[in-house]
Amino acid sequence: MDMPVIELTGVTKSFGPVDVLKGVGLSAYAGKVTALVGDNGAGKSTLIKGLAGVQPYDSGEIKFAGNVVNLHTPRDASLLGIEVVYQDLALCENLDIVQNMFLGREDMKHGTLYEGVMEREAAKTLQGLSVRTVKSVRQKVSSLSGGQRQTVAIARSVLRNAKLVILDEPTAALGVAQTEQVLHLVRRLADAGVAVIIISHNLVDIFKVADYISVLYLGQMVASLETTKTNNADVVGYITGSKTYIGDNS
Amino acid sequence: MTTPTTIGTGHEGSIREQVTDYFHRLRSGDMGALPALGGFIVLSTLFSFLNPYFLTKLNFANLFTQAATLMMLAMALVFVILIGEIDLSAGVTSGVAMAVFVLLVNKMGVNWIIGVLVALLVGIAIGGFIGYFVAKVRVPSFVVTLGLFLGLQGLELVLLGDGGLFRIETPQILSIMNDNMPPWAGWVMLVIALAVSYGMGLWDRNRRKAAGVANRPAALLYAKLGAIAVGGGVVVAILNQNRAVSIVAIQGVPIVVPIALAILWIGTFVLDRTRFGRNLYAVGGNPEAARRAGIKITMVRLFAFVTCSTLAVVSGIFDASRIGSVDASAGKSIVLSGVAAAVVGGVSLFGGRGRLSHAAIGAFVIAIIDNGLGLLGLPSGVNFLVTGGVLILAATVDAVSRKRTGGSLR
Ligand SMILES: Nc1ncnc2c1ncn2[C@@H]1O[C@H](COP(=O)(O)OP(=O)(O)O)[C@@H](O)[C@H]1O
Ligand SMILES: [Mg+2]
Numbered sequence: 001m002d003m004p005v006i007e008l009t010g011v012t013k014s015f016g017p018v019d020v021l022k023g024v025g026l027s028a029y030a031g032k033v034t035a036l037v038g039d040n041g042a043g044k045s046t047l048i049k050g051l052a053g054v055q056p057y058d059s060g061e062i063k064f065a066g067n068v069v070n071l072h073t074p075r076d077a078s079l080l081g082i083e084v085v086y087q088d089l090a091l092c093e094n095l096d097i098v099q100n101m102f103l104g105r106e107d108m109k110h111g112t113l114y115e116g117v118m119e120r121e122a123a124k125t126l127q128g129l130s131v132r133t134v135k136s137v138r139q140k141v142s143s144l145s146g147g148q149r150q151t152v153a154i155a156r157s158v159l160r161n162a163k164l165v166i167l168d169e170p171t172a173a174l175g176v177a178q179t180e181q182v183l184h185l186v187r188r189l190a191d192a193g194v195a196v197i198i199i200s201h202n203l204v205d206i207f208k209v210a211d212y213i214s215v216l217y218l219g220q221m222v223a224s225l226e227t228t229k230t231n232n233a234d235v236v237g238y239i240t241g242s243k244t245y246i247g248d249n250s
Numbered sequence: 251m252t253t254p255t256t257i258g259t260g261h262e263g264s265i266r267e268q269v270t271d272y273f274h275r276l277r278s279g280d281m282g283a284l285p286a287l288g289g290f291i292v293l294s295t296l297f298s299f300l301n302p303y304f305l306t307k308l309n310f311a312n313l314f315t316q317a318a319t320l321m322m323l324a325m326a327l328v329f330v331i332l333i334g335e336i337d338l339s340a341g342v343t344s345g346v347a348m349a350v351f352v353l354l355v356n357k358m359g360v361n362w363i364i365g366v367l368v369a370l371l372v373g374i375a376i377g378g379f380i381g382y383f384v385a386k387v388r389v390p391s392f393v394v395t396l397g398l399f400l401g402l403q404g405l406e407l408v409l410l411g412d413g414g415l416f417r418i419e420t421p422q423i424l425s426i427m428n429d430n431m432p433p434w435a436g437w438v439m440l441v442i443a444l445a446v447s448y449g450m451g452l453w454d455r456n457r458r459k460a461a462g463v464a465n466r467p468a469a470l471l472y473a474k475l476g477a478i479a480v481g482g483g484v485v486v487a488i489l490n491q492n493r494a495v496s497i498v499a500i501q502g503v504p505i506v507v508p509i510a511l512a513i514l515w516i517g518t519f520v521l522d523r524t525r526f527g528r529n530l531y532a533v534g535g536n537p538e539a540a541r542r543a544g545i546k547i548t549m550v551r552l553f554a555f556v557t558c559s560t561l562a563v564v565s566g567i568f569d570a571s572r573i574g575s576v577d578a579s580a581g582k583s584i585v586l587s588g589v590a591a592a593v594v595g596g597v598s599l600f601g602g603r604g605r606l607s608h609a610a611i612g613a614f615v616i617a618i619i620d621n622g623l624g625l626l627g628l629p630s631g632v633n634f635l636v637t638g639g640v641l642i643l644a645a646t647v648d649a650v651s652r653k654r655t656g657g658s659l660r
Binding site for chain 2: 075114126
């Protein structure tokens, strides 16, 4: 198999006396969707926050494209090309689509914002993802539906030439049609060569979109499976702890 | 259309489509300063019926100088209200800075320009102090600035002494509010305003063209220039007529007008076209999103308070010029009117929404209430009641329109 874009080994994180991550390993590959599943409180969001640099791990090794790296700030992560689409959408509702997509890294010319180029690139990116539901890139985010907001958040990571995109429950708040749209978008993202990690509670969605499934159980990675070689019942077993990887996987 | 885009940018289409779009935005709750403009027209009509003096040339000119101090303070406050904070000490900050100014200039004989610079530095220092506690330590701005509201009043008393009052002896400062430009200079000012608007319009259009995105019909730019020419022309023409009641002629645009316009223009440029401006709106809209996008939100907040306090000092200079003196209570009573002006003009107290021009229009509404009720000879209690009522009304409009546009109430 190819070298993973990201490879975590023995990652730990504690909050005071509570060990939330107890030596976790995780890999994600270019062009593949890796689903991260686990019950509430398993430590999924904590694992992701470490990758985003917003909440560094206590110990463990992070390899990016084969090289050991440090992720101490969001800037470290974004410089490497790691982008996170958060569960609680990190968009400014008072700003429009272009302003959100370029937030924190606006195109400048003569010391002023270069709106025209940003508009053009935003529209191009959305079109590249075959987004059709957005009328104008100058629409305020407050006027968009939940699915459209997810679309904008995902498009933002594409615009930034992300190598690894992490989506924390991107479909949790969406209806059926919008979920379908976002899953399509996730697939297109991977097909474009990006490594995708998606967190979801919806196993139907995961079996639709993921290539690999990694199961986190109480801070430990209990299973890393290929989607085509496993089934719903097994995954549920790992998530609830009624099934264990070693010995039960023959 | 220059690019084969199926996703638009809002700049495509004929004038008719642009106008339809505009009304669509209005209906969706994004009304900006329109309610304030409406209020301004209704109030002016009402007062001109109730008191014949209201529409006189002299009162017209008075309105500008009455509104100027409030307008500067409201514009200062926009910078902190935009990030969802408040500065209740902006008024007394200007008072302390002017106290320092009169002590330096009157007592120590310092050059008045140095005096102004030191006063502005006092503003920067106080803004930095507030910014440090709000942005770094995360004490709520309401508390920090309420504390300073009291503390700085004390400092004014210490500096000027109980009941201390210093006359402004600098003619240049006095002339800001009390002298007028020669009539020709008023017209030059209007021509410059038109030239700058036209130049900016062309610059924008050329840059959009270079980027390969659509431009709005050029006619809209000309319509805007026409509106400035007609509106500004009427104002300059009226102000250029002799409005004296005695034989000594008083005519011309008050000197404060071009100063206030220049600050309004520069501030708007910063908010609309620089990264700092964009970051202010982002922090006001969703600080966590701004932080995750890599914006240094601590610095943004700090600079917002520094800008606010510094511009507040300018309003203090205007105030001292108008009154002709500085005393130990300078700036104490104006700050809530400043907040009211900003909110009435359409600046959202929830943060993230509003423009400097909104605050300027709001200041005119508050000033006209002041002026009109004063002319009617009503007791000043009525004035407070009406202004307070208008503020609550405006804040309600803000909250309701925020719900309409889908924003969450925090
Ligand atoms: N900042 C924190 N301080 C203390 N405990 C935390 C913190 N963040 C997460 N936890 C705890 O860590 C555990 C895992 O949380 P989380 O990573 O959010 O799980 P998941 O996303 O899988 O539901 C939970 O028990 C949670 O209470
Ligand atoms: Mg979670």
